[in-house]
Amino acid sequence: MIESIIRAINNNEEISFVYSGLPRVAQPCAVGISRAGNEILRCFQTEGGHITPGHEWDLCTVAKISNLELTGKQFQVIPHGYKQGDRGMRRIYAQL
Numbered sequence: 001m002i003e004s005i006i007r008a009i010n011n012n013e014e015i016s017f018v019y020s021g022l023p024r025v026a027q028p029c030a031v032g033i034s035r036a037g038n039e040i041l042r043c044f045q046t047e048g049g050h051i052t053p054g055h056e057w058d059l060c061t062v063a064k065i066s067n068l069e070l071t072g073k074q075f076q077v078i079p080h081g082y083k084q085g086d087r088g089m090r091r092i093y094a095q096l
């Protein structure tokens with residue numbers, strides 16, 4: 001799964017997946033290891049359900065993601081508010 005997320009980040013490609021029981025479509029921005037040692041994904045959600053309405057930025061534990069697919073849809077604009085060097089990650093595998 002990590003390889004697919006890295007490929008999506010490198011190609012600016014949206015992904016779809018299920019997280020917390022909710023289907024989502026998102027622009028993946030960074031993936032790596034959290035300070036707690038878990039693989040995590042920082043993404044900007046463009047479609048689907050939210051646990052917290054109006055909350056577009058998500059930090060997802062990769063092990064809790066299911067049904068991950070690359071959509072084939074590329075995004076040209078970096079999501080508003082994104083900054084490289086994610087402070088939530090002690091090691092970054094890939095980032096925009």
